[in-house]
Amino acid sequence: MNVNYLVLIFTSLYLGGTFLYYKYAKKKGMEFRYKPFYLLAVAILFVLSIYGIITGKQFF
Structure with missing residues (x-):
């Protein structure tokens, strides 16, 4: 596999x-x-x- x-x-x-956790945290009123920096790198x-x-x- 490449x-x-x-x-x-x-x-x-x-x-x-990350997106699912963001939606969950927003729904529950928790802090994200x-x-x-990590999200940008990924x-x-x-x-x-x-x-x-x-x-x-192939870049990697």
Whole structure:
């Protein structure tokens, strides 16, 4: 399996879980405790993996 696909899977799971936790915290009135730097880094990895899959280049 290409590394880009593995990065895409793991970043998708992380971002999806973060989004679900955000919705849950907002519904319960709790504080959302994720650091923006980590979310930005994971989002950049997500975009790079999608770009690598589309172009056929392996970035990782």
